[in-house]
Amino acid sequence: MSESDQLAASSNEARHATEGNGKRSKNRKKLAHARTERFRRAYSQIGRERVLQPDNDKITLSGVVALAAENRSRRPMFEVVFKGLTLSIGKKKLLQCVTGKLSPGRVTAIMGPSGAGKTTFLNAVLGKTTGYKKDGLVLINGKSGSMQSYKKIIGFVPQDDIVHGNLTVEENLWFSACCRSSKGMSKSDKIIVLERVIGSLGLQEIRNSLVGTVEKRGISGGQRKRVNVGIEMVMEPSLLILDEPTTGLDSASSQLLLRALRHEALQGVNVCAVIHQPSYTLFNMFDDFVLLARGGLIAYLGPISEVETYFSSLGIKVPERENPPDYYIDILEGITKTKMRGHAAPKHLPLLWMLRNGYEVPEYMQKDLEDINNVHELYTVGSMSREQSFGDQSENADSVHQNVREPYSLLDRKTPGVLAQYKYYLGRVTKQRLREATLQAVDYLILCIAGICIGTIAKVKDDTFGVASYGYTIIAVSLLCQLAALRSFSPERLQYWRERESGMSTLAYFLARDTIDHFNTLVILLLFGLSSD
Ligand SMILES: Nc1ncnc2c1ncn2[C@@H]1O[C@H](COP(=O)(O)OP(=O)(O)OP(=O)(O)O)[C@@H](O)[C@H]1O
Ligand SMILES: [Mg+2]
Structure with a gap:
């Protein structure tokens, strides 16, 4: 009997624990009892966590750090800093001078018009840059190095749902948990993680259904998308990157998914997702926001809570009943016209962001400086300091840094041989x-x-x-x-x-x-x- 068969059998036993075991032999009874016990322990552990779980919306970053510290043996914290990241192919610039960071314990939304370079940005962060000309630095917990060497603790959810159609939902997740979790992790712990993921992604009802393929229908598209995410969540990543995980999901399913991601962040995971057209509620469930303009230029990178202040300081005020991210993208694309301060135009937004944060302006953008009057006024009025642009992280920066640089090496995880x-x-x-x-x-x-x-x-x-x-x-x-x-x-x-x-x-x-x-x-x-x- 394979592991996943055992698991499926165990889960049925857990659900029907009280149903007749009368005809079974003594040994089988013992085995079943052991498995049922494992599940009972898993469920009671999850129940305890739910009771103790603080309100996601109210927890502060130091709370996240403290919570993550408890889990550090399994989840080292993973901070990614990028400086002047530039990617080009031939003469075409795909990313330009991208500077910022993705912090552990936070959920970051990456948005921008189609073709702006969101997927390219994710690939650059993940070190998948073969065939491109790359410039700039990517630092992991303050050190430079190949991202590929950390792949055992990085979860990447691709834009397409690449799952096994001829396996059930639970089998897909269990296989990933078995092959990618830490070598020394006990089966009971893996079951706890699996049950937690199935619960948080709302997959209980379909856990024993075949995923299905194009030829043979199985679960729905939205459920398939959640399985696609679950495959990465069960291996307990430290950095979780998702390319459009909410595309095709209804509002309720998107919120369910976001809650699951927020729960990951509470354990210190650095979560970063590309999303399109989130509802206002969904948008506010993120901690940080990266707005990419065409050509792979940053127009904003910082906390969601500061984004409206920043844009209104430039004269861009979101009208009532407009969704802020959609409005900013429309401005970037020139679909909505607005009068900005200092004769600046939407195409200057990336330049203004560079000036505001004191980043070096590349030579080929210098000429745009002449177009903007009163630049100085623009980037000091209603301003956030550079540190503030990374949010309340600055106030807790010391504790985070202490945490991320501490003894638990990112390379510690050994997966099964x-x-x-x-x-x-x-x-x-x-x-x-x-x-x-x-x-x-x-x-x-x-x-x-x-x-x-x-x-x-x-x-x-x-x-x-x-x-x-x-x-x-x-x-x-x-x-x-x-x-x-x-x-x-x-x-x-x-x-x-x-x-x-x-x-x-x-x-x-x-x-x-x-x-x-x-x-x-x-x-x-x-x-x-x-x-x-
Ligand atoms: N290997 C490549 N060769 C040529 N052009 C490329 C390559 N990779 C990306 N690009 C170009 O870079 C730009 C950004 O592409 P990317 O896939 O990152 O966009 P995106 O923001 O993810 O768009 P979408 O929202 O539609 O997924 C596009 O113009 C694309 O054509
Ligand atoms: Mg894309």
């Missing part, structure tokens, strides 16, 4: 293959027919088995291998890349698939041999 992952993969592939039994049966049928045909054409006996027969055999075996190879890789390319990027073992993946494929090839050969006789 190749052998352990092989075991999990083997269980998963077996299950997937069994669920594709119809396809498999068609393969067998085709090969039986091929065997009968070739056997009829080439009438050879053991004593007359010559060169031609060897030829036929080689062709048949090659065909079988091709079938196995196709089945092995092509439908799961995206899932494989996602898993590889998250630091899971490629060797374990292919070994597990090869094991099943070779077993399959043996069965097929047997069938082919028998049918051609």
Whole structure:
């Protein structure tokens, strides 16, 4: 029985703990009791957490730091600072002089017009910059280094829902928890995390439903999106990056998701999400806001609570009944006209942001300075200081920094080794293959027919088995291998890349698939041999 089978069985047992165990043997009773106990412990732990959980909206950053400190053994804090980050491809500038930071314990919203460079910004933060010309610095907890080396504690939720359609919701999450959590984490702890994630994402009702594919419908698009997020949450990341996690979700589901992200932030996780057109309520659930203008320029980066003050200091006041983020994007895009102070125009917003924060203005933007009158007045009136632009973080900066630089190294997490992952993969592939039994049966049928045909054409006996027969055999075996190879890789390319990027073992993946494929090839050969006789 694989881990996830056990888990599914256990979860049913937990729900039906009181239902008749009468006919079971003594050993099975004991085993079931142990599993039920695990679940009981998981649920009571989650219940205790709920009671103790402070109100998300009222907690201060120092509260987050204190809470995170309790969890530090599992979740080191992860601060990302970027300075003058510039990314280009050929002559096209995709990101320009992006300076700021993403702080642990905070949920950051990244917004901007379509094509502004939001996904590119996420890729730059994640160090996925192959093929681009990159300038500037990315510091992790004050140190420069390759982001790739921290991938075991980074969760990245891609824009597309890359999940396994032929596994249930719970199996998808459990597999990620098993392969990506800390090596030494007990099964009970993994169950607690899994149950917490399923609960916070509202997936209880569909936990045993197959996710489904385009060809075979399963859960709804919004539920699929939440599974996509859950896969990263169950591995307890320190940095959680999400590309459009709320796109396609209704308002209630978006708020549910945001609450789950806020809960992660309360444990010290640095959460950063690209979002489009959030409702006013949703927008206010974020802590920080990054507004990107076309060309990958920052028009604002700082706390949500300061954003209206900042823009009104430039003469941009949000009319009543307008949603602030939508209004600012419309201004940036020139859809809504407004009169700014000092003869500035919306295209000057990134420049004004640089001036306000004292960042170096690149040479090619210097000429725009001449267009703006009274620049000095613009960036001192109603001003936030540079420190304030990073919010109440400054007041707690010392405690945060002490926390993030402290002894728990970001590289400490050891995930299960190749052998352990092989075991999990083997269980998963077996299950997937069994669920594709119809396809498999068609393969067998085709090969039986091929065997009968070739056997009829080439009438050879053991004593007359010559060169031609060897030829036929080689062709048949090659065909079988091709079938196995196709089945092995092509439908799961995206899932494989996602898993590889998250630091899971490629060797374990292919070994597990090869094991099943070779077993399959043996069965097929047997069938082919028998049918051609
Ligand atoms: N590899 C690339 N080669 C050429 N241009 C690229 C490449 N990657 C990004 N771009 C360009 O960079 C710009 C920003 O792209 P990006 O995908 O980051 O936008 P976005 O803000 O995420 O948009 P959306 O909201 O539509 O997802 C686009 O004009 C895009 O064409
Ligand atoms: Mg994008």
